[in-house]
Amino acid sequence: MNLSLQHISVCYDNADGTQLEAVRDVSLEVEGGQAVALIGPSGCGKSTLLRIACGLLTPTSGSVRIGGEELAGPRSATALILQDFGLLPWKTVYKNAELGLRIRGVSKDECKKRTMHALSQVGLADMANRYPKELSGGMQQRLALARALALDVDLLLMDEPLSALDALLRESLQETLLKLWHENRHAHVLVTHSIEEAVYLGQRIVVFSPRPASVAAVIDNPHMGEEGFRTSQAYFECCTEVREALNRVVATDARSEASQEGRLA
């Protein structure tokens, strides 16, 4: 598995006939088993990139390849986890977790085995018969994770998966994500607003410019995943590096806005 985005651009047609450029010439390589974090100002088009990588959206120009093959639509070994978890309130925890397998036509026995394994991996095995609304926010997010894990994915795409949770839960779920990444050896691509989260969960951190999204900086984070990383010097240094890169991006944006306003005046 090797995700390769080449020169991706996305334009939306606005209702008034004008065009909105969401993504401009983004290239990104994610190798099998790699952990990549995407960070940038809100509304900059990072989520659009994830949907493209998932096959839900076709870019206006550029190519998406997975394992060397052009991506034509959602593929079975990719999972996407959304900010609001995308759970179905009318299905029990178990039925939610097994949904992906059922859609793929996996046999009932196999379904059960893999679903229960995934649920126990995220600590929800004894909640199987509850409904999502009976779960706390953190548990709902774990369930969304279990649904993805049951599929035996090699690529896990996450769109701000933890942003709806409070700080303590966030950290514990970051641990879960890291643990699962270590155990399952899938590649993950995480879109986040949090510098700490990006550094904690990304071997590589890609910093995006404001809309239209383009790659402003790529920061390597070789110590990610090491024991005690969260309190290490390397972690703080990397956070600082990402913060500076983000500040530069926002500063250039402010300058270009100011110069545009100057021209208008």
Add this chain to the structure above:
Amino acid sequence: MKNSRMILKRIGCYVFAIAFVLAGWHITAVLLKTPALPTPAETIPVFTQYAISMWPDFLISLERVVLALVIAAVLGVPCGLALGRSPRLDALFGPVLYIMYPLPKIVLLPILLVLLGLGGAPKIALIALTIFFQIVVVMRDAAKSLPEQTIESVRSLGGSRWDVWRHVIIPASTPDLFTTLRVSSGIAIAILFFAEAIVGSTGLGHFIMESWSMVNYPRMFAGIIAFALLGVILYAIFDIVERRLTRWKR
């Protein structure tokens, strides 16, 4: 233990509700002092007296209204959901719906009588026609207001169009269907009464109007109670089925 106490509590609520209605009725009857409105005490023995002779008419009316609702739902649910999910279909048929929905279908009764005769068919058709549009309008809105994120999540799992229907659109709109059915059951029964009172020689509507023309007010009231029971039964059936199908809502 907890369950049986809840059932007792619900029965208690119904007993109170019945007592409340009967008390209101009694007070009104005493105040009005007209033979057209006998007191409950006078009516209930009459009701039991006429129950057996009313039974065939009751069954006929029940059959008509249930059949009409089933036809309306079977045709209306797919139409409404399809309109709500397809902007192209909606652009084409939305205006048709806009014109047809507020039109009082009851005025079409003479036409239906000419087309379908004087039996049960025109009555069933009239009710089905009315309820069909109610269901289409509600189901269309339900399908339109679905959370796009849940659809996206099913699609991201590799779900086909049919998977989206099966796992999202249909279960998500089920509560709305039952809300319409419960609201519609009152309208359906009202239309049934009207249609049966005007033409034909069967059904509770005819029974009531026949009693009225015979100036047999207790018999008429027995019919009215039976009609009320018909409504309560329908409502209760929808309520029970809805609880079963939408357990996740509670």
